[in-house]
Structure formats: C-alpha cells, structure tokens
Amino acid sequence: MPKQVNHAERRAEIDAIVWEIIAEDGIAAVTLRSIAARGGISMGHVQHYFPTRDAIVRHALTSFLAVAERAHPIPDNPDDGLLVLLTHAIPCDESQQLGSKVWYAYLAESITDPDIREIVSKALRGTEDLATTLLDGDRTRARILLSAADGIIYRALVGIVTPQSAEAAIRELIATS
Structure with missing residues (x-):
C-alpha cells in the first residue's frame, strides 16, 4: 500500500525552514537550494510543493500570518x-x-x-x-x-x-x- 503523505504538513515543514532562513539570513537567502540544505531534503521535494522561489516566499508569509493569528x-x-x-x-x-x-x-x-x-x-x-x-x-x-x-x-x-x-x-x- 502506498505511503500516505500529508501535503499540508509537508508545506508547513517547508514554511518553518523558510522562516528560519529569513530570521537568520534574510529573505534574499531563501532559495530552493538553501531550503533543501537546511531541511535535509532534496530540491525536487521542495519543487514538488512549490514550483518557484517566489511561490515559497509568498506561501511562507501567508502561513506565518495564519500561525501568528492562532498563536495570539x-x-x-x-x-x-x-x-x-x-x-x-x-x-x-x-x-x-x-x-x-x-x-x-x-x-x-x-x-x-x-x-x-x-x-x-x-x-x-x-x-x-x-x-x-x-x-x-x-x-x-x-x-x-x-x-x-x-x-x-x-x-x-x-x-x-x-x-x-x-x-x-x-x-x-x-x-x-
């Protein structure tokens, strides 16, 4: 039986990696390569969920806002x-x-x-x-x-x-x- 993958959870994991990169090195440091390296995942894995760097950065922002709203x-x-x-x-x-x-x-x-x-x-x-x-x-x-x-x-x-x-x-x- 194929492994069930929670896509929302995977996107959230990538978002968290992006937030760490931004907090440490700024938005300019967010690349497919830096996300893959920081997360110990392949670039293909990142691209499976987000086709471009800009899509990742935007998604991480909207997710960030949603998390902040829930947390406070x-x-x-x-x-x-x-x-x-x-x-x-x-x-x-x-x-x-x-x-x-x-x-x-x-x-x-x-x-x-x-x-x-x-x-x-x-x-x-x-x-x-x-x-x-x-x-x-x-x-x-x-x-x-x-x-x-x-x-x-x-x-x-x-x-x-x-x-x-x-x-x-x-x-x-x-x-x-």
Missing part, C-alpha cells in the same frame, strides 16, 4: 484585546524573536515586492481595522498606537530596549493616549 488570539475584552494586539510581537522568547525577525523582514521586502506588499498590506489593514474596533471606532488613535508599538517592538528586536521595557512603554502608551 484576541480576547473579547477590548482593553485586553488591544494589549495583546500591540504586544504580541515583542521578542520575549526565542519563538517571538524568530516571529518578529520574519515579520520585519517581510515588511522591508514589501517596499519593493508588489506581491509581498499586497499580502502585508492586507494584514496591516486587518490589524488596523481590529484596533479601530477595539478603540470604539477611533481609527486615528488605532494608527498612532499601532505605529508606536511597531517602533518600540523594532527597538526591542535590535536590542535598543529590553522586551520588558518595550512592554512597559506600550502599556504606558495605551494608558496615556
């Missing part, structure tokens, strides 16, 4: 929801650090890659819409809080501030705005 559910309470929305990307542990590196790499890539820009823009609009809802329709405040939180998280990612001080700053920002 937004509580029903608007105050708690806003706090989760604004702090979930603070690099407090290894997993969050990888996630932040991957997200900011995709943000940078979206400046020059229209396909990535489309996916990132949709995600950013969704986040802004959610923040606006949590803030009783105040889109301007949502934009300010999201932008400030992004800057604070980026500073934590590059080591200018600690994750703890980043969270404290975001909490203060929420309280005073």
Whole structure:
C-alpha cells in the first residue's frame, strides 16, 4: 500500500525552514537550494510543493500570518484585546524573536515586492481595522498606537530596549493616549 503523505504538513515543514532562513539570513537567502540544505531534503521535494522561489516566499508569509493569528488570539475584552494586539510581537522568547525577525523582514521586502506588499498590506489593514474596533471606532488613535508599538517592538528586536521595557512603554502608551 502506498505511503500516505500529508501535503499540508509537508508545506508547513517547508514554511518553518523558510522562516528560519529569513530570521537568520534574510529573505534574499531563501532559495530552493538553501531550503533543501537546511531541511535535509532534496530540491525536487521542495519543487514538488512549490514550483518557484517566489511561490515559497509568498506561501511562507501567508502561513506565518495564519500561525501568528492562532498563536495570539484576541480576547473579547477590548482593553485586553488591544494589549495583546500591540504586544504580541515583542521578542520575549526565542519563538517571538524568530516571529518578529520574519515579520520585519517581510515588511522591508514589501517596499519593493508588489506581491509581498499586497499580502502585508492586507494584514496591516486587518490589524488596523481590529484596533479601530477595539478603540470604539477611533481609527486615528488605532494608527498612532499601532505605529508606536511597531517602533518600540523594532527597538526591542535590535536590542535598543529590553522586551520588558518595550512592554512597559506600550502599556504606558495605551494608558496615556
């Protein structure tokens, strides 16, 4: 009897390899060869699931967004929801650090890659819409809080501030705005 292969699981494994490469070396380092070498799989195996490098990079982004959404559910309470929305990307542990590196790499890539820009823009609009809802329709405040939180998280990612001080700053920002 032929071996049953879970294709979604195989794609998820490739996505995880892509995220590791991006976190360590940037999006430019993602190639069929680097994925195969990192994963200990053949290039043909990678190409079986993704015909091109661009398809892999796009799929890894959409999968990344879905995983992040599942990992950080937004509580029903608007105050708690806003706090989760604004702090979930603070690099407090290894997993969050990888996630932040991957997200900011995709943000940078979206400046020059229209396909990535489309996916990132949709995600950013969704986040802004959610923040606006949590803030009783105040889109301007949502934009300010999201932008400030992004800057604070980026500073934590590059080591200018600690994750703890980043969270404290975001909490203060929420309280005073």
